[in-house]
Amino acid sequence: MTQSSILIWGAGAIGGVLGAYFARAGHKVHMVDIVPEHVEAMRTSGLKIEGPVEEFTQILPASLPEELQGTFDIVFLAVKAHHTETALGMLKKHLAPNGYVVSAQNGLNEKVIAAAIGAENTVGCFVNFGADWLEPGLVLYGNRAAVAVGELDGQRTPRVESVHALLSLVEPGAVLTDNIWGYLWGKMGYGSLLFCTALTPDSMSDAMARPEHRVVYETLGHEVMALAKAEGVSPIGFNGFDPAAFLAxxxxxxxxxxDTMVAHNRKTAKTHSGIWRDLAVRKRKTEVDAQIGTMIPLAQSHGLQVPALTKMVDLIHEIEDGKRAQSAKLVDEMVPLCS
Structure with a gap:
C-alpha cells in the first residue's frame, strides 16, 4: 500500500505536536506555517517538543504558504478557528484527488470546511490535549487528554480508520467515534468555561475553583448544552466535563x-488556556467570535436566551481592544446574570 502524504497546515501548538509525532513514526509529513522563523527552525534545527509527556526534536520539511508545491492526500487543518476560511482558500489547490481535510481545531469548523470543499472531503476531529507554541521551533506538550475522530455522518470508513491510527501515535487512547458532533459540542461547552478563565489572570484550575464564580461556569455550561439539545446533538463528556449535569x-x-475539571487541569504543565495566551502574551485576537460568537445567533434561531455567553463575548472583546484588563472582577460582573 502506498503511504499517504500528510500536510499539516498550521504548525503551532496542536499542529506541531501532530506533525512531529507522525514524522517520527515514519510518515511523509510536510508542515506549513506563516511564521518564517518557525518554518526555518523546523526544516533546519528541527521542531522541539518539550514537556512532561515526552521530549524530542524532529526535523520536518516545512514551507510558508506561498512556497508550498504539490498535492497531499490528508490535510490536518490546525489554524485558529477564525483563520479557517482564509486557510482553505490557500490549501484547496494542494488537496490531491480524493484527498480530505481533518479539522484539528477548536469549534465547529467542520461546518465551514464542508461548505467550502464538500462534506465528502471533510473528516471531523476532536483534540483536547494541552499544548502551547512557545517560540520558533519550540512547542510545549503539556498533558495527554481526550482525542476523537469520526466521519461527519457517523460511518466507519477506511479513511477514518487511517486517521484514527495516525492520532493513536499521539494519544494511544484516541477514540474512533460514530458521534463526532457529540464530542465537538462537548468541547464547545468545555471551551466556554476556558474562555471564562481567560477573563482572569488565574490559571484554568484556580479560576474554575473560585466558589464565588461557580454559578457563572455552571450557567455557561448549561447554555451551551441546551443549545446542543436544540440542535439535536447528544454531547459527549470528557476529562470531567459532564454534559448531562450541565443540561439539567x-x-x-x-x-x-x-471539581474533576479543576483536578485535571492541576496536573498539566499547560496551566493557562490558549485563549489566555492570546490575550496576555501574544496580544492578539482570540477565537471568541468563531467559537462562542457563532452560538449567539444560533440560539436566537431556536428561541433560546444565552445572556452569560453574550456577556462573556463582550468582555473578551473589551480585553482584545485594550479597554479592560484581565481580572477576576470581570467574572464578578457576570454573576448577576447567572444567579
Whole structure:
C-alpha cells in the first residue's frame, strides 16, 4: 500500500505536536506555517517538543504558504478557528484527488470546511490535549487528554480508520467515534468555561475553583448544552466535563464535574488556556467570535436566551481592544446574570 502524504497546515501548538509525532513514526509529513522563523527552525534545527509527556526534536520539511508545491492526500487543518476560511482558500489547490481535510481545531469548523470543499472531503476531529507554541521551533506538550475522530455522518470508513491510527501515535487512547458532533459540542461547552478563565489572570484550575464564580461556569455550561439539545446533538463528556449535569443544571453533578475539571487541569504543565495566551502574551485576537460568537445567533434561531455567553463575548472583546484588563472582577460582573 502506498503511504499517504500528510500536510499539516498550521504548525503551532496542536499542529506541531501532530506533525512531529507522525514524522517520527515514519510518515511523509510536510508542515506549513506563516511564521518564517518557525518554518526555518523546523526544516533546519528541527521542531522541539518539550514537556512532561515526552521530549524530542524532529526535523520536518516545512514551507510558508506561498512556497508550498504539490498535492497531499490528508490535510490536518490546525489554524485558529477564525483563520479557517482564509486557510482553505490557500490549501484547496494542494488537496490531491480524493484527498480530505481533518479539522484539528477548536469549534465547529467542520461546518465551514464542508461548505467550502464538500462534506465528502471533510473528516471531523476532536483534540483536547494541552499544548502551547512557545517560540520558533519550540512547542510545549503539556498533558495527554481526550482525542476523537469520526466521519461527519457517523460511518466507519477506511479513511477514518487511517486517521484514527495516525492520532493513536499521539494519544494511544484516541477514540474512533460514530458521534463526532457529540464530542465537538462537548468541547464547545468545555471551551466556554476556558474562555471564562481567560477573563482572569488565574490559571484554568484556580479560576474554575473560585466558589464565588461557580454559578457563572455552571450557567455557561448549561447554555451551551441546551443549545446542543436544540440542535439535536447528544454531547459527549470528557476529562470531567459532564454534559448531562450541565443540561439539567444538576447542582451535585455540576459540582462533581467542576471539581474533576479543576483536578485535571492541576496536573498539566499547560496551566493557562490558549485563549489566555492570546490575550496576555501574544496580544492578539482570540477565537471568541468563531467559537462562542457563532452560538449567539444560533440560539436566537431556536428561541433560546444565552445572556452569560453574550456577556462573556463582550468582555473578551473589551480585553482584545485594550479597554479592560484581565481580572477576576470581570467574572464578578457576570454573576448577576447567572444567579
Amino acid at each position: 443544571s444538576d447542582p451535585e453533578g455540576m459540582t462533581r464535574a467542576m
